[in-house]
Amino acid sequence: MDHTRKVFQISYDTNHPFSTLTLRIGILLFPGFQALDAFGPLDCINVLSWTHDVSLAVIAPSLDPVSTKSPMSPNALGQNIVPTHTFDTAPPFDVLLVPGGLGTRGSSAPVLGAIEFIKTVYPSLKYLITVCTGSGLAARSGVLDGRKATTNKMAWEEITRLGPNVHWVSRARWVADGNIWTSSGVSAGIDITLAWIEEVYGEDVARKIADGMEYTRHTDASHDPFADLYGL
Amino acid sequence: MDHTRKVFQISYDTNHPFSTLTLRIGILLFPGFQALDAFGPLDCINVLSWTHDVSLAVIAPSLDPVSTKSPMSPNALGQNIVPTHTFDTAPPFDVLLVPGGLGTRGSSAPVLGAIEFIKTVYPSLKYLITVCTGSGLAARSGVLDGRKATTNKMAWEEITRLGPNVHWVSRARWVADGNIWTSSGVSAGIDITLAWIEEVYGEDVARKIADGMEYTRHTDASHDPFADLYGL
Numbered sequence: 171m172d173h174t175r176k177v178f179q180i181s182y183d184t185n186h187p188f189s190t191l192t193l194r195i196g197i198l199l200f201p202g203f204q205a206l207d208a209f210g211p212l213d214c215i216n217v218l219s220w221t222h223d224v225s226l227a228v229i230a231p232s233l234d235p236v237s238t239k240s241p242m243s244p245n246a247l248g249q250n251i252v253p254t255h256t257f258d259t260a261p262p263f264d265v266l267l268v269p270g271g272l273g274t275r276g277s278s279a280p281v282l283g284a285i286e287f288i289k290t291v292y293p294s295l296k297y298l299i300t301v302c303t304g305s306g307l308a309a310r311s312g313v314l315d316g317r318k319a320t321t322n323k324m325a326w327e328e329i330t331r332l333g334p335n336v337h338w339v340s341r342a343r344w345v346a347d348g349n350i351w352t353s354s355g356v357s358a359g360i361d362i363t364l365a366w367i368e369e370v371y372g373e374d375v376a377r378k379i380a381d382g383m384e385y386t387r388h389t390d391a392s393h394d395p396f397a398d399l400y401g402l
Numbered sequence: 403m404d405h406t407r408k409v410f411q412i413s414y415d416t417n418h419p420f421s422t423l424t425l426r427i428g429i430l431l432f433p434g435f436q437a438l439d440a441f442g443p444l445d446c447i448n449v450l451s452w453t454h455d456v457s458l459a460v461i462a463p464s465l466d467p468v469s470t471k472s473p474m475s476p477n478a479l480g481q482n483i484v485p486t487h488t489f490d491t492a493p494p495f496d497v498l499l500v501p502g503g504l505g506t507r508g509s510s511a512p513v514l515g516a517i518e519f520i521k522t523v524y525p526s527l528k529y530l531i532t533v534c535t536g537s538g539l540a541a542r543s544g545v546l547d548g549r550k551a552t553t554n555k556m557a558w559e560e561i562t563r564l565g566p567n568v569h570w571v572s573r574a575r576w577v578a579d580g581n582i583w584t585s586s587g588v589s590a591g592i593d594i595t596l597a598w599i600e601e602v603y604g605e606d607v608a609r610k611i612a613d614g615m616e617y618t619r620h621t622d623a624s625h626d627p628f629a630d631l632y633g634l
């Protein structure tokens with residue numbers, strides 16, 4: 171069975187799944203990113219890489235390991251992830267993933283660096299995908315102005331204030347507006363990534379990844395029990 | 403509202419959520435562990451640590467960063483996680499988390515080391531929690547003998563063969579048998595961790611973590627559409 175990758179125009183053949191073109195992904199990390207915001211999407215991308223040609227740059231303020239622990243939560247636990255590139259050494263890529271987390275708050279040097287990085291690379295991207303409060307960083311960079319977007323529902327008031335010119339959608343598991351895809355909180359990152367994989371590689375590829383992860387997808391972008399829970 | 407932590411016998415008070423006792427968790431990593439198998443549970447534990455006293459040891463064959471990329475999949479992507487302890491330097495802990503992944507296969511030194519580590523520490527544990535094919539490592543260590551357990555449904559035949567004296571349960575999101583909790587594949591690690599948090603800290607704590615992660619829990623341990631999908 172063949173699929174055409176709608177955007178990258180690569181023929182997909184389950185018997186010869188590797189293509190001649192590489193999909194180049196970057197993920198932006200900063201101290202206090204939420205672990206599942208990053209590793210939900212990355213697990214999907216890792217499994218995709220078992221059958222498709224994908225490269226990944228893990229981009230951070232420096233090459234020092236980046237902790238999921240926020241500087242604002244000194245008693246919290248964290249795990250340390252090793253970056254592959256800095257803001258200055260990042261290679262060209264097609265897709266930028268931006269997780270959220272407590273570490274998106276404030277105006278520390280890593281936060282301001284992340285916002286500047288999004289602003290700088292956006293014009294060269296095929297897609298920008300944010301998870302949870304990662305849309306707050308994108309909003310502060312200006313790239314969401316005039317676009318529809320969503321964010322974490324518990325942090326709704328705080329994050330939406332950061333983007334007065336963004337058309338915020340309160341009831342959404344995720345929102346796709348052109349080449350900018352934004353998701354609701356934390357675990358919604360898995361659904362937006364699988365929806366994006368479906369858009370680019372076809373439904374069969376997305377379904378096989380979800381089945382392998384034993385994940386029951388939310389395939390309706392407007393499905394959002396957490397908008398009700400948080401009174402939006 | 404007060405809850406009694408059923409096992410650790412610590413009074414839980416939402417106004418004063420920190421206790422005087424620390425819950426000590428260890429997670430066992432090895433090359434080729436599946437990212438979401440580890441970071442689904444760890445995200446739950448990280449959020450728990452915002453309001454409760456929890457320590458974490460990230461345990462691996464050496465202190466070198468551990469890749470999620472399996473040595474058996476040279477073209478696949480991986481991310482590198484920094485351990486805090488080796489098998490030899492791990493501190494005492496109450497709960498051991500064991501993820502699965504392609505890296506559980508075979509008899510490389512890290513795999514045999516992981517199996518031996520589970521066997522050695524199990525008698526001192528309050529709980530052993532495995533995710534996905536992590537139950538294959540536990541089965542090979544012998545600690546599952548005579549117990550009910552489950553595993554990844556796509557890898558069912560391969561993993562269950564490793565434990566001929568285990569009472570494998572084919573239709574289960576997770577199985578709790580005494581102090582050994584085993585889950586089905588990948589994303590089921592989130593459900594088993596939240597179920598375990600409910601067991602230890604109460605339903606209110608588990609629900610608040612799930613709501614913060616915008617995760618719709620599977621709270622029925624026998625809910626398993628993937629048993630049907632894979633013909634079990």
